[in-house]
Amino acid sequence: MAFITRRLAFYAVAAWVAITVNFAIxxxxxxNAVDTLLAKFPTLDANSLxxxxxxxxxxxxxxxxxxxxxYLGDLAHGNLGTSVNLxxxxxxTIIGQTLPWTVILVxxxxxxxxxxxxxxxxxxxxxxxGSLDRxxxxxxxxxxxxxxxxxxxxxxIFAVSWGLFPFGQGYSLGLxxxxxxxxxxxxxxxxxxxxxTIVVTSMAGWMLQMRxxxxxxxxxxxxxxxxxxxxxxRRVMFTYAAxxxxxxxxxxxxxxIGFVVAGALVMEIVFSYPGxxxxxxxxxxxxxxPLLQGIFLVISxxxxxxxxxxxxxxxxxxxRTRTRAAY
Amino acid sequence: xxxxxxxxxxxxxxxxxxxxxxxTRRRGAVRRLPAKAKVGAVLLAVFVLIAVIxxxxxxxxxSATTPGQALPLGPNSTHLLGTTATGxxxxxxxxxxxxxxxxxxxxTGIIATVLAVGVGMSAGFLGGMSDEGLSLVANVFLVLPALxxxxxxxxxxxxxxxxxxxxxxxxxxWPWGARVIRAQTLSLRNRDYxxxxxxxxxxxxxxxxxxxxxNEIGLIAASFxxxxxxxxxxxxxxxxxGVANLSSWSYGTMxxxxxxxxxxxxxxxxxxxxxxxxxxxxxxxxxxLNFGLDELGNPRLRAAGNVRVGRxxxxxxxxxxxxPDEQRELA
Numbered sequence: 001m002a003f004i005t006r007r008l009a010f011y012a013v014a015a016w017v018a019i020t021v022n023f024a025i026x027x028x029x030x031x032n033a034v035d036t037l038l039a040k041f042p043t044l045d046a047n048s049l050x051x052x053x054x055x056x057x058x059x060x061x062x063x064x065x066x067x068x069x070x071y072l073g074d075l076a077h078g079n080l081g082t083s084v085n086l087x088x089x090x091x092x093t094i095i096g097q098t099l100p101w102t103v104i105l106v107x108x109x110x111x112x113x114x115x116x117x118x119x120x121x122x123x124x125x126x127x128x129x130g131s132l133d134r135x136x137x138x139x140x141x142x143x144x145x146x147x148x149x150x151x152x153x154x155x156x157i158f159a160v161s162w163g164l165f166p167f168g169q170g171y172s173l174g175l176x177x178x179x180x181x182x183x184x185x186x187x188x189x190x191x192x193x194x195x196x197t198i199v200v201t202s203m204a205g206w207m208l209q210m211r212x213x214x215x216x217x218x219x220x221x222x223x224x225x226x227x228x229x230x231x232x233x234r235r236v237m238f239t240y241a242a243x244x245x246x247x248x249x250x251x252x253x254x255x256x257i258g259f260v261v262a263g264a265l266v267m268e269i270v271f272s273y274p275g276x277x278x279x280x281x282x283x284x285x286x287x288x289x290p291l292l293q294g295i296f297l298v299i300s301x302x303x304x305x306x307x308x309x310x311x312x313x314x315x316x317x318x319x320r321t322r323t324r325a326a327y
Numbered sequence: 328x329x330x331x332x333x334x335x336x337x338x339x340x341x342x343x344x345x346x347x348x349x350x351t352r353r354r355g356a357v358r359r360l361p362a363k364a365k366v367g368a369v370l371l372a373v374f375v376l377i378a379v380i381x382x383x384x385x386x387x388x389x390s391a392t393t394p395g396q397a398l399p400l401g402p403n404s405t406h407l408l409g410t411t412a413t414g415x416x417x418x419x420x421x422x423x424x425x426x427x428x429x430x431x432x433x434x435t436g437i438i439a440t441v442l443a444v445g446v447g448m449s450a451g452f453l454g455g456m457s458d459e460g461l462s463l464v465a466n467v468f469l470v471l472p473a474l475x476x477x478x479x480x481x482x483x484x485x486x487x488x489x490x491x492x493x494x495x496x497x498x499x500x501w502p503w504g505a506r507v508i509r510a511q512t513l514s515l516r517n518r519d520y521x522x523x524x525x526x527x528x529x530x531x532x533x534x535x536x537x538x539x540x541x542n543e544i545g546l547i548a549a550s551f552x553x554x555x556x557x558x559x560x561x562x563x564x565x566x567x568x569g570v571a572n573l574s575s576w577s578y579g580t581m582x583x584x585x586x587x588x589x590x591x592x593x594x595x596x597x598x599x600x601x602x603x604x605x606x607x608x609x610x611x612x613x614x615x616l617n618f619g620l621d622e623l624g625n626p627r628l629r630a631a632g633n634v635r636v637g638r639x640x641x642x643x644x645x646x647x648x649x650x651p652d653e654q655r656e657l658a
Contacts, residue, residue: 014467021471025479137363137615144556144610146563149582149603155591167592212621255469255503262474266564270586280475284482285569292482296475303472 007311011304018300022293023071027064080294084287091294094279099298101170102275105191106264107306109198110257117203118249121210122242128215136208143204147263151197151270158193165193168272194271202260210249217245250314254307261303364619370612374605378429381422389420389576399588399595409597412588420576421601427577428559428609431489431496435558438497440551443504448543450505451512452535462509465502473499474564481570488572492565496558503557504550511546515539549620556613563606578602 074080080091124133142150158164166172171186217223218241226240227233265277272278276295283291387406393414400410408417450461480495515521516539524538565571566579573580585599 010463010466011470013463014470017467018471021476022479025483137611140614140618141607141611144560144614145607146560146567146603148564148567149599149606152582152586152591152599152603156594156596160591160594258470258472258474261472262561262564265474266567269568270591280478281568284478287482289482292479296479299472299475304470307470 003315007308011308014304015301018297019075022297023068026289026293081290083291084289091291094291095276095294095298098274098276098279101273102268102277105194105275106198106261109195110202110260113199113203114206114253116199117206118210118246121207122214122237124207124211125214125218126237139204139207142201145201147197147201147267148270150201151267154193154197155270166190170274194267194273197267198264201263205256206249209252210245213248214241214245217241247318250310250317253310257306258303261299361619361622363615367612367615367619370608371616374425374429374609374612377422378426381425385419385422387416387419389415389423391415399590399593399598402597408601411584411598417597417601420581421605424576424578424581424602427489427575428562431493431562432555432559434489434493435496435500436551436555438493439500439554440504440547442497442501443508443550444547446501447505447508448512448535448539451509452516452539465505468499468502469506474561477561477565478568478570481565492562492571496561500554500557504554507550508543508546511543512539515542545620545623549617552613552617552620556610559606559609578606
């Protein structure tokens with residue numbers, strides 16, 4: 001259990017850093033949220049402004065320490081302030097409406113791309129020099145392509161030219177979000193194209209890493225022994241080589257998830273997908289700093305949570321973590 | 328990329344080699360450079376060249392509009408890559424915008440690599456508490472999602488130029504390299520020649536600079552290339568989000584204006600495809616370079632080298648062929 005405790009402690013530190021950075025940024029940066037507020041409400045007197053500031057969660061009065069503790073207290077109560085742009089709406093409400101879209105879409109697509117990429121990597125390494133292995137440079141092109149550009153191309157081909165999929169949005173106009181079939185099927189239909197672009201672009205990274213580790217693993221003596229024993233190739237490939245080669249890929253999952261999420265956020269803008277990425281974009285374009293910071297915090301904590309999940313999977317996949325304090 | 332974390336065999340191929348004169352070994356290394364790395368280097372050189380001469384050879388002012396035009400114009404003999412909705416020449420924007428994207432990428436690569444080398448080598452070499460502390464900082468920065476953080480920071484610095492963006496990008500981009508360099512330093516630290524240098528009374532900084540650093544050049548180059556790729560992709564994404572100086576031209580701002588002008592809905596592929604393809608090609612040159620550097624350090628990763636024996640193709644990954652008798656005759 002030492003492994004899990006260590007990782008938990010690490011993520012606690014990481015979460016604290018994220019929370020503190022979120023507190024520090026508006027106070028360190030030139031041009032602050034108060035100016036934005038003033039610009040939005042030019043006719044306010046000092047008292048109302050102070051009240052508004054408190055409501056928006058930008059407490060700029062009191063010492064830095066007391067501000068910090070007020071901020072932590074607000075966080076503990078789930079209070080992220082109020083959006084400047086969509087005024088009466090709470091930041092938490094807006095995030096609560098948009099986060100599920102992103103989590104479901106990006107989560108599913110990431111798992112699919114990880115599984116597919118790892119499998120293809122195993123095959124490429126196993127048939128080293130084969131057609132899949134030789135096609136690797138083509139995959140590097142995908143790896144180097146920004147998600148959102150691929151999304152633009154996908155819309156052009158599949159939506160504009162062929163009309164197979166909708167342009168964007170999360171569901172058909174005129175449908176009310178709810179748990180009925182017409183809405184869910186519409187949501188799934190609208191998510192196919194965004195999901196495909198995530199899978200296609202992020203798959204290459206998993207695949208390349210898996211291939212490279214796998215090639216090193218295949219040269220190990222125990223793989224040779226397994227082959228010499230005359231075990232079926234498939235068993236050697238999966239149970240002997242891939243079983244061990246996947247560990248660095250799992251460990252790397254935590255480091256890569258941030259990139260996948262970042263790419264997916266920008267991709268949402270292209271599809272006008274009603275997730276947190278589009279909200280982030282709207283917050284940026286309208287200088288909605290409370291919303292911007294709330295989104296940063298939620299994304300950071302979600303990514304940290306995903307990393308923790310990956311580490312727990314790693315814990316079960318690598319028996320060494322259970323016998324000694326490795327990693 | 329965690330393969331990099333493993334100690335790299337200093338002599339690729341592992342054959343016992345006599346110390347050869349430095350010049351011949353270098354020339355051999357260049358000739359041995361994998362084809363992927365060569366393609367990557369050539370591609371990168373083309374982009375650097377465009378970055379240098381692009382603004383001079385651009386046929387039009389990239390910001391000059393045609394009065395009265397409301398729809399993007401397809402490629403024609405005057406505008407080889409067509410125009411934007413306001414009549415700006417896409418080719419000129421591309422030629423001018425290359426500089427900003429390339430400069431930002433290289434600048435971030437340099438700053439972040441210097442940071443990564445400094446932190447990674449000191450953490451790996453000093454060990455103990457300083458290692459724990461520096462590794463913790465690096466790991467925390469690694470798991471924090473960089474893009475949202477950058478959006479928040481740069482959101483407060485509107486219309487920031489290349490230098491502030493490069494500094495913020497480097498501040499978040501160094502840990503990846505630092506981690507890899509630290510792992511390599513840890514393994515080099517316990518080699519005999521480092522122990523010998525220490526015994527002969529060399530100072531820590533001399534050992535780091537003259538014993539360890541030269542053996543990590545390949546790794547540092549790979550980390551540099553990786554950081555440049557990250558910087559280019561992230562800066563393009565940031566510009567696409569509108570968190571950049573939108574009055575200057577780069578691949579990212581081109582894509583931003585194309586998206587804002589509904590280029591896709593207007594079927595104006597010539598508007599958004601050129602900058603996107605350029606980003607992808609520029610990024611691919613980095614990935615290919617990194618492939619090449621990886622393969623140089625770990626020759627097993629190369630794809631080539633199949634041997635046909637009898638009717639079977641033996642791959643380098645296969646165990647030493649144990650051939651049935653009839654095939655042994657053929658071989």
